[in-house]
Amino acid sequence: MIDRAIPYGKQSIDQKDIDAVVNVLKSDFLTQGPAVSDFEKAFAKYIGAKFAIAVSNGTAALHLSALALGVSEGDKVITTPITFAASANCIRYAGGEVVFADIDPESYLIDLNEVKKLLSESPKGTFKGIIPVDFAGRAVNMESLREIADQYGCWIIEDACHAPGGWFTDSKGIKQFCGNGNFADLAIFSFHPVKHIASGEGGMITTNDEELYNKLLVLRTHGITKDANLLEENHGGWYYEMQQLGYNYRLSDIQAALGASQLRKADEGLQRRRKIAKRYNQAFKEVSQIKGQSGYVEGHAYHLFIIEVEDRLGLYNFLRKNGVFAQVHYIPVHLMPYYKQLGWKKGDMRFAENYYSQCLSLPMYPSLSDEEQEFVINCIFDFFA
Known part of the structure; x- marks a missing residue:
C-alpha cells in the first residue's frame, strides 16, 4: 500500500537545483543578468536550434511568436482542439481568427490531412499560419507539415511544450528533434513544474531565423532597444528607445538558474x-x-x-x-x-x-x-x- 498521494505529474528538485538558485540569490543579479543568456545558449544547443529566447512562460512565448510573425486583425490560423487553450489564445491576443482542425484518433495529434483539406478548400492566402502541438510529447511530422505550409504560403509555430527531447524520423532517416527550427519558423516550450524542465514558471522560443530572433528580443522587453545600430538618436551610454509596443515577458536569473540545472539532467x-x-x-x-x-x-x-x-x-x-x-x-x-x-x-x-x-x-x-x-x-x- 502506498501511504502518499500520487499526482499525474510533478517537479523533481534535487540539491544541485537548490544550489544553482542559491548561487544566483548570492550574486549581483536576480534578473537581467548572465544566468538567462547561459540558459538560452544551453537550451538552444540541447534542442539543436541556432537561437533561443527565454520568456516568462509558455503563453508569453506563444504570444510573442504570433506578434513576431505579424498576426493581425482577421488573420486565420489553424490549430488543434486538443491542447491547452493558450495554443489558440495567442492568435486571439493579436486579433486573429482561430480555425480548428480535428485530430488523428490514433496519434492524438493534429490530422495533417484535415489541415490540408482546410487549406485546399479556401483561396490561397486565406490562412496565414499553422500551430501544431507535439501533444503529450509525441512529435508532429514537421517535414510533412512544412511541405503543406509552403504549398499554401503559411508560417508554422511548433508548440513543443510537451516535447523537449522528442523527435521524429524524416524522409532521409534523420532524427529531427522537436523545436530544432529545421521546419517550423518558431517553436515554443514551457517550464511549468509538471513539464520535463521546471523553472517554476518560464518558457522559451527557439528559431533558426535571425531576423525573427532579433524581433523577439525587442518584443520581450517592452519594445525597447539599446542597440546603437537601431537607435534613431543616441544621447549617450544610458540612452534607449521604445520603438514598438512590447511586453515585460522576461525570465528572471533565479528561474533561469533552476531551468539550466534541470536541463543538465x-x-x-x-x-x-x-x-x-x-x-x-x-x-x-x-x-x-x-x-x-x-x-x-x-x-x-x-x-x-x-x-x-x-x-x-x-x-x-x-x-x-x-x-x-x-x-x-x-x-x-x-x-x-x-x-x-x-x-x-x-x-x-x-x-x-x-x-x-x-x-x-x-x-x-x-x-x-x-x-x-x-x-x-x-x-x-x-x-x-
Whole structure:
C-alpha cells in the first residue's frame, strides 16, 4: 500500500537545483543578468536550434511568436482542439481568427490531412499560419507539415511544450528533434513544474531565423532597444528607445538558474519517462476495457501517458479514492464557452470530442517509483475486475 498521494505529474528538485538558485540569490543579479543568456545558449544547443529566447512562460512565448510573425486583425490560423487553450489564445491576443482542425484518433495529434483539406478548400492566402502541438510529447511530422505550409504560403509555430527531447524520423532517416527550427519558423516550450524542465514558471522560443530572433528580443522587453545600430538618436551610454509596443515577458536569473540545472539532467528524466511508458504499455496491452493508449512510440517524450476508457468518470473517481490523482488532457478548446461564442459547437470536431469523452492521463514523472507505478496499474486492474 502506498501511504502518499500520487499526482499525474510533478517537479523533481534535487540539491544541485537548490544550489544553482542559491548561487544566483548570492550574486549581483536576480534578473537581467548572465544566468538567462547561459540558459538560452544551453537550451538552444540541447534542442539543436541556432537561437533561443527565454520568456516568462509558455503563453508569453506563444504570444510573442504570433506578434513576431505579424498576426493581425482577421488573420486565420489553424490549430488543434486538443491542447491547452493558450495554443489558440495567442492568435486571439493579436486579433486573429482561430480555425480548428480535428485530430488523428490514433496519434492524438493534429490530422495533417484535415489541415490540408482546410487549406485546399479556401483561396490561397486565406490562412496565414499553422500551430501544431507535439501533444503529450509525441512529435508532429514537421517535414510533412512544412511541405503543406509552403504549398499554401503559411508560417508554422511548433508548440513543443510537451516535447523537449522528442523527435521524429524524416524522409532521409534523420532524427529531427522537436523545436530544432529545421521546419517550423518558431517553436515554443514551457517550464511549468509538471513539464520535463521546471523553472517554476518560464518558457522559451527557439528559431533558426535571425531576423525573427532579433524581433523577439525587442518584443520581450517592452519594445525597447539599446542597440546603437537601431537607435534613431543616441544621447549617450544610458540612452534607449521604445520603438514598438512590447511586453515585460522576461525570465528572471533565479528561474533561469533552476531551468539550466534541470536541463543538465533532462536526458536522464526522459529515459525514465520512456521506461515508465513501456511498463504502462505492456501492462495494458491485453486489457479489453482500455480502448486506446499512448503506447510506446520511438521519439515520444512522454509528458503524458494517456489511456482511453468508456467509464472514464468511474475510473477517475476510483483512482482518486485510492490516492492516485490522474488528470484529463484536454477539454477540447473549441468547446470552451469563449470559443463557442465565436461559433464553434459540439459535433464540429468528431475525433477530438470522442477522445475527450474517454481520455485519462496517468501519473508520469521521473521520480515516480516502480512501486508507485505498480500500485497505479493494480488500481486500474482492480477497477475493471
